[in-house]
Amino acid sequence: MIKVGIIGSTGYAGQELVRILLQHKDVSIAWYGSKSYIDKKYSEVFQNMFQIVEERCLDENMEELASQVDVIFTATPQGFCASLMKEEILSKVKVIDLSADYRMKDIKTYEEWYGIKHSSPKFLKEAVYGLCEINREDIKKARLIANPGCYPTCSILTIYPLIKEGLIEVDSIIIDAKSGVSGAGRGTKVGNLYCEVNENMKAYGVGTHRHTPEIEEQLSLMASENVTINFTPHLVPMNRGILITAYGKLKKQASYEVVKEIYDRYYAKEYFVRVLEKGMTPETRWVEGSNFVDINFVIDHRNNRMVLMGAMDNLVKGAAGQAVQNMNLMFGLPEQEGLKLVPMFP
Incomplete structure (x- = not known):
């Protein structure tokens, strides 16, 4: 034990x-x-x-x-x-x-x-950045793991394959993110009280959110060049969940089949990353309580942009679940041990 x-x-x-x-x-x-x-x-x-x-x-x-x-x-x-x-x-x-x-x-x-x-x-x-799907071998040998932030986890996993394949312009990335209130922690804050949050949505940390440099550093390592993004988080009136919509300009024309093949190639063996079928959009309700990240994309041919979408539970894959996934790797256990949590619904 x-x-x-x-x-x-x-x-x-x-x-x-x-x-x-x-x-x-x-x-x-x-x-x-x-x-x-x-x-x-x-x-x-x-x-x-x-x-x-x-x-x-x-x-x-x-x-x-x-x-x-x-x-x-x-x-x-x-x-x-x-x-x-x-x-x-x-x-x-x-x-x-x-x-x-x-x-x-x-x-x-x-x-x-x-x-x-x-x-x-x-x-x-x-310290090893504990994003298991990307740094698995380094995690296995580590003594100290830096468990990634919730927004960075969802953002990076959604964008990563296209950055690695050089398919999008790295200086064109915009990330629009939304999170449930639990992402702010359990401490008492006026802005997180029921009457402040219910029936309301708001952007916060605009241009200053602390996850911005974390996302930039990791994407820069993947792209082998400096990546600067626009990242804007929003607070939504729900307990848990993250939804990100990222935008990036294509370097060249690409078909749905080409992009889908890239995602499938990168994530085919990743149990916790689910690349959805054409026409399906990630939703927080379908990942709640689980360690899954749901990902999909749309190519907007009118302006030659990719629209990338990701959804996950900020407390599981965005925090505790990912930490347990890291622990499993560090101790030579099956990566899914203790984490085969079926998403809750409703």
Whole structure:
């Protein structure tokens, strides 16, 4: 059995980790870490865990935890994991960080966009960007995983094949993204209250959203040239789910069959990426509660542009599910173990 510790287990992503890992036959959760609910029964924080989880919440002592488990998940705000990370911890345990602390290799970019000083930059080079479908072999050998952001996961997987094949102009990419309210976390914020969100849609972080440089860095690596995008996220009145619509100008004329063959070639063996049939559009309701990403495209021949669409659950493939997928790879387990979650409907 793999012994697991979760720091930040009482946030949305942390609770989703618990839900998934409780169904994983090779895992035992040894530590339910929390800053706000120390010594409170986990099932009192989340009543869905009543008579399922009897343990109480512990503190966030990462150093002590490293001596007790095989892998630590940190579902914490930016800066927390980096502030505690040291070689002594990584020599004992594998770490999968769900925050942005190790996602970007350029420390100046991180500090500029997140507005905090990075506490352990020496680990940036070692950390592996945990997008399993692209970095699988590096993930298998890693000690430290930077679990990708939710918007970047959906955006990159949707665009990746056409970037790699050089089919679209990299300076023409526009990403219009929409997310449910859980993407903002469980903390109390006026803008996320029911009366503020219900019957409303709004753009936010326009031109300044922190996932922008993460997407740009990864697409630049794939394109082998600098990629700058327009990225605009929107908040929609639903609990969970992400839908992205990306636009890119074609470098040359292409038929539906040519583009479909590219997507099928890249994702034919990827269980969690579903390339839809012609005429089907990705919808958040068909991936909710699952680790799937649904992808499709339309060629707008009038202006020689690709319209690329992707949908996924921000708490599963966008956070906890992807983290478990990374864990499976790191420990040599079948990648789908514990993650064959059939999407919920309605």
